[in-house]
Amino acid sequence: MRVLFATNPHIGHTFPTIALAWALRSAGHEVLLATTGDGLTAAGAGLQVADVAPDCDMAALRTTIAAECPDIVRRLTENPPRDLSLMSVMWARMAAGELGDGTVEVARAWRPDLVVHSQMWSAGTLAAAALGVPAVSHGYGFARSGDLETAQFTDHMADARERHTAARLPARLVLDVAPPSMVTPEPGGRTVRYVPYNGGGVLPPWLLENPGRPRIAVTLGTMAPKLTGLGPVEHLFRHAPDVDAEFVLALGDIDLSSLGDLPANVRPCGWLPLGALLPTCAGIVHHGGAGTTMTAAGAGVPQLMLPDGADRHINADAATARGLALAAAPEDLTPDLLRRLTEDDKLAHAAAEVRAETATLPGPADLVPDLVRFATA
Structure with a gap:
């Protein structure tokens, strides 16, 4: 069987699908991932990836769509959403x-015989409809789609459906x-265990050692630092010296010079897979991203969430x-609070109950x- 994975060009939507892609691959099926932008980093998982829009400037595309939907942007900015209805239109x-x-x-x-697409990514629905094959919508967190995916296809994809003869x-x-x-x-969904993919890498020796006091991970995900900067970390640094814990700053390849001298109990580590870091931690402070x-939650680690937009308030509420x-x-x-x-x-x-x-x-x-x-039905 051939399975095409079509994902929203963001890491937070692409990475949750990788465990299923490898499950199918390990069972002997052929898998191809179709995405672009940040989603292409999934090639690091050893999957075959097709760039559906190699000449697309994603930043310019987002700017254009935002300019075309000023009312939606205003509503998203003024009142962080508790559902996906506004974001579904943008996507x-x-x-x-x-x-x-490009996906079609x-x-x-x-x-392919089957298309698996990330939740609310109607390019995957379009491709499945154009070929007349079934589609699987793969969730990435706590946001509920309900009838929004159907509305996306019927209300916002009319021109694309006509171009590709994808009426149904x-x-x-x-x-x-x-x-x-x-x-x-x-409704009508199947629940599957979330198996995190955070990339591979050589673990630093200190990660496998007992820190001697509680360890707290600190991360802002992949998108938040680009959009809102390191403000939340600056607030945390003011209080870190007053907390008997080791704070591990896992912010990826980001310039930290603007933060000045770090407190003695803050350890910067660049990029580190959360799947390896969290089992050594007593807690985590983060931006509220779904991944x-x-x-x-799967690691059973208590969380302090600082949600600031997108679906992060939905995740924090749950x-x-x-x-x-x-x-x-x-x-x-x-x-x-820390x-x-x-x-x-x-x-x-x-946290332990949810892990179990x-x-x-x-x-x-x-x-x-x-x-x-x-x-094959």
Whole structure:
């Protein structure tokens, strides 16, 4: 069987699909990932990747779409959303042009039997409809799609559907990666265990050593530092010396010179896979991104979330309601709030419960036979 993965060109939407891609690959099926922009970093996972828009300037495309949708941008800025309805329109506009066209071109050339697309990425739906093959919508966090994916296709992809003779929605299956105790399951969906992919690498020796005191990971994901800078980290640094913990600053390849001298209990480490770092940690402070929230929940690590846009308030709402996380604005950080990460038994207990729940869910490999049946039905 040939399976085309079509993902939104962002790491946070592409990386959650990699475990399933490798499950299919390991079972002997052919896999190709169609994406562009930051999504191309998935090639580092050893997958074959096709760039659907090699000449596309993603920053310029986002600027153009924002200019075409000023009311949506204003609403997203003024009132952080608790659902995906506004973002779904923006993503559909992105997928309706050259990114969607390129995805269909790759699909027609490669002829898959099944298309797996990242949640709300209607370029994947378009490709499946154009070829007349089934589609699988792969979740990435706690945001619920409901009927939004159908609305994307019918209301915002009309020109693209006409160009590619893709009038009818394909048969569709939804894979939901969120633990059931934290969300309302997607209607008709299948829940699959979230297996994080954060990349590989040589681990530093200190990571395998006992730090002698609680260790707290600090990350802002891949997009937030580019868009909003390092402000949240600056607030944290003011209080770090008053907390008996080692703070591991995992911000990737970012220039930290603007932060000045780091407190003695802050360890900068550049890029480090969260899947390796978190099992050594008693807590994590982060921006509220879906991948970070899901990885920490699966590791059973209490979280302090500083959500600032996109779907991050949705993730923070789910995690705080379940009792495994705290949420605050960066300027409201205090030493006491940071200490709660390592001292609050209720947080630790809820985090451990979700870790145990996650371990009982079927893994990506368990779903492969069902996907084969779905593709050939």
